[in-house]
Amino acid sequence: MACEQETAAILRGAGQRVTPQRLLVAAVLRHAGRHLSAAEIAREVRARYPVVDVSTIYRTVEMLKGLHLATATDMGGDDLLFEWSAGEAHHHLICSRCRAMQVLDRDYLDGLAERVGRDFGFQADVHHFAIFGVCRDCREGAGA
Amino acid sequence: MACEQETAAILRGAGQRVTPQRLLVAAVLRHAGRHLSAAEIAREVRARYPVVDVSTIYRTVEMLKGLHLATATDMGGDDLLFEWSAGEAHHHLICSRCRAMQVLDRDYLDGLAERVGRDFGFQADVHHFAIFGVCRDCREGAGA
DNA sequence: GTTGGTGCAAATGATTTGCAAAAGG
DNA sequence: CCTTTTGCAAATCATTTGCACCAAC
Numbered sequence: 001m002a003c004e005q006e007t008a009a010i011l012r013g014a015g016q017r018v019t020p021q022r023l024l025v026a027a028v029l030r031h032a033g034r035h036l037s038a039a040e041i042a043r044e045v046r047a048r049y050p051v052v053d054v055s056t057i058y059r060t061v062e063m064l065k066g067l068h069l070a071t072a073t074d075m076g077g078d079d080l081l082f083e084w085s086a087g088e089a090h091h092h093l094i095c096s097r098c099r100a101m102q103v104l105d106r107d108y109l110d111g112l113a114e115r116v117g118r119d120f121g122f123q124a125d126v127h128h129f130a131i132f133g134v135c136r137d138c139r140e141g142a143g144a
Numbered sequence: 145m146a147c148e149q150e151t152a153a154i155l156r157g158a159g160q161r162v163t164p165q166r167l168l169v170a171a172v173l174r175h176a177g178r179h180l181s182a183a184e185i186a187r188e189v190r191a192r193y194p195v196v197d198v199s200t201i202y203r204t205v206e207m208l209k210g211l212h213l214a215t216a217t218d219m220g221g222d223d224l225l226f227e228w229s230a231g232e233a234h235h236h237l238i239c240s241r242c243r244a245m246q247v248l249d250r251d252y253l254d255g256l257a258e259r260v261g262r263d264f265g266f267q268a269d270v271h272h273f274a275i276f277g278v279c280r281d282c283r284e285g286a287g288a
Numbered sequence: 289g290t291t292g293g294t295g296c297a298a299a300t301g302a303t304t305t306g307c308a309a310a311a312g313g
Numbered sequence: 314c315c316t317t318t319t320g321c322a323a324a325t326c327a328t329t330t331g332c333a334c335c336a337a338c
Contacts, residue, residue, distance in 0.1 A: 017337050019293065112253065125276050134266070196320085
């Protein structure tokens with residue numbers, strides 16, 4: 001509710017129109033607290049608003065991305081996953097074997113960004129990284 | 145030629161059959177010295193071997209990946225890009241605006257991998273990273 | 289009123305898959 | 314021979330797009 005007001009204000013301020021679909025997509029992402037696929041967002045949104053097409057989800061998320069309100073990440077699955085991007089930047093360690101995922105604090109990559117910026121003038125977007133590998137459990141469990 | 149012998153030996157050692165298609169895909173990747181899409185690999189291979197289907201390319205690259213001879217990376221384009229993975233690990237800085245790409249030395253990420261391994265027991269695969277952002281030229285050229 | 293957003297349905301396009309024929313060991 | 318690989322063609326499936334209609338402003 002308060003959230004919706006805030007989202008509306010941001011959209012309006014960016015010269016974007018405020019529609020119920022957009023507010024709902026934003027609200028769903030904001031309160032999910034996790035990564036959602038386009039299909040999942042659609043399901044959640046439809047629970048509160050009858051007919052919303054997936055294409056609208058994609059178009060809306062694309063716009064939210066432009067406003068830096070959402071991020072899209074390939075987490076190794078079949079589809080892109082979207083997430084509300086307010087709050088602290090963070091990263092993910094994703095196990096290639098068991099798919100387990102754990103959050104990695106932003107400071108693990110801040111140094112890299114600084115160094116790359118200093119050395120190459122490259123402004124790295126290290127807001128949301130997916131790092132693949134093998135987790136502790138899988139390493140201890142399986143042989144290798 | 146010498147390369148083909150070596151590739152054949154590796155395949156055989158892994159219990160994989162040696163076929164001209166596989167040797168060619170490996171050779172193309174090895175000598176490309178850059179990232180290739182499945183379609184590009186197909187084109188190169190067909191230049192030397194008449195009829196090779198894209199599905200064979202995909203199946204072969206998948207197998208090479210399993211043997212750690214090739215890597216697949218999403219570089220932000222429409223399709224996956226494959227690369228021969230022998231030689232020094234390296235990473236890429238990819239400009240989201242102009243698509244320019246520059247190589248980043250492996251040591252930029254080695255520290256991260258060590259730290260993650262120490263702190264979480266997570267064996268990060270930082271063999272081939274794609275870091276997106278804005279390059280110096282685009283930052284100086286355009287306003288932001 | 290204008291402009292931009294939405295739903296629908298159809299297109300896109302890379303990757304995958306079933307299967308019979310062909311090749312590897 | 315027996316098994317794996319291949320080419321072909323068809324299927325998948327997430328994402329995109331054209332378009333007529335409707336909603337913001």
